[in-house]
Amino acid sequence: MKVYLLPQNGKFYKANLHSHSTLSDGKWTIEEMKEKYKAQGYSIIAYTDHHVFLTHNDLADEDFLPLNGYEIDISEDKPWSRYIKTCHFCLIALDRDRTVQNIYHNSVYIDRNADKVDLAKDRAPITRRYDPEFISALMQEAREDGFFVTYNHPVWSLESAEECFRYHGMHAMEIVNYSSYVTGHEERNSNLYDAMLHSGEDIYCIAADDNHDVYPIGHPKCDSFGGFTMIKAEKLEYGAVTQALLDGHFYASEGPEIHELYYDSDDNRVHIKTTEAVRILMTTGNRYNNAKTAERKGETVTETSFKLEQPDTDYVRFIVRDREGKEAYTHAYRVSEIRAAGK
Template sequence: MTDAMFAAPGTFWRGNLHTHSTRSDGVLSPEEVCRRYAAEGYDFISLTDHFIGQFDYPITDTTAYRTNRFTTIPGAELHSGAMQNGELWHILAVGLPADFAPGNAPGFRPVEGQETGPEIAARARAAGAFVAVAHPEWSGLTTEDARSIEAAHAVEVYNHGCAMGCDRPHGFYTLDQLLTEGRRLDLCATDDAHFSEPDHFGGWVMVKAQENDPDALVEALKAGHHYSSQGPLIHNVGWEDGRVVVESSAVASVIVQGIGSAAVAVHGDSMTRTEVPLGRCQGSPFLRLSVIDRAGKRAWTNPVYPG
């Protein structure tokens, strides 16, 4: 069985889903942010400035910076309500309409009477956005917190800004806990770029869509037709009886992960077609893949659900 993403028609487009500008707490103008991502070979970005009153609830209009080879998706990082640790929720929403209604979030601290995180996430999904739980490790997110975001399409499993700024970049534990409970969620890697430190061009998504068009990209994200990367390319994944066959750029490790401690790894040199026996991962309700190159850069597939 070929993974549905690779069987789907279209082309892979490289993009960053989490970016900030001077419309909130970034240091570069929206125009310069778009210019830099285009110059670095990205096909698209979503400018996701902080959706709070302090910045006048921005959904930054980037349509003027689109070209015939680079596009932009409207979005925002939403904030409302307190997590269990008392801090404000951070919810990534890509593909928000320009008229998405502000809540009551004046700043970066929770206030009485505002929407909860689950409520604003649900409102964003109902408005057509691709919704992801942002930087769980950085936020100090509990599994109970994460469980409450029923509207999420994905968990942000790698955040490059959090890697560079505090060495808390991951969300894999959060994702796997929810998968173990039976949730079906995808994953995404992002920059969370503010350009105030080396927080850019470090993690991205490869989205398979028939056009490099905002609506087509958002629909492909929602459908799970994307993988995440720091560098390696994944060309095809075939799940067969008792094994998985992975075609990729040259890598040194391919790892299958399943429920609990279930994992199987194959290591080698310059591997471009790698067969991994499922071994103790057989019978797991979900399976996902990591590929790692010689420089330690990784790429990750969304989970699949055997049976």
């Protein structure tokens, strides 16, 4: 019996789940972003301008879906220095018709968009405090209030693994943040993702651009089109796509694509089909990993399978690396759940 870890039905839609437009500190208007991302094969952009929750449903068309969101940041309360730690997270509304912004603080971006934002009348602005309990409570509240919560760019934020372990309430963390990467940070958080899973968090991983588009397309510091999430949904509709996010029907990527991922209880193996890869890895975050590497230098593989044989393995996840060193990452799948579904 086959258990599809990425759903068998539906269609993959290319998504950028973290972006900034001229409504905050980005250089492209929301319309320009739509046009330029569509030209690169994207179907979905989550507009997550800083501090202010705005809706962009008018941008939707047959081939394009805007998701509505915003990004919150909470920094250490110290005089500015290059060592200040900060915590950023994005909130993406699950419901297309959601307009009210409950969690907000005083911000120039709210003032600038005062005619468009729908601030909760019965809520005062929050006073930001860089404290894991306070931040976790906000993540939890946002989650219960109908948002998909992603934790952003820990490397750029100067947050250590120990600090990340104290955040509870996110749905996903950024395994890749391309803007941070192009500005010189090793913002690939594959090992940290394992550490978060081992610390007990049941979370997904996404890749996103966090584009501000200060540099033009083609410039080495252009921060668009480098980190994306492939979402498999029944159709390109708001509710179907946000449900796919909640259900984990997606993978993160810098380039490689994953066409199929399923467990077959008949051979007790997970099967994966991809675009041309030099290496496909099944990691457990423990010592018993497995990898399929191309036989010879210059060659590639596009499918393989891995036996689920270690009885005490908590989870498996899959990493696909292409010739350019770009990677795709699935989120972690609990082995007990995979096996139970295959019975």
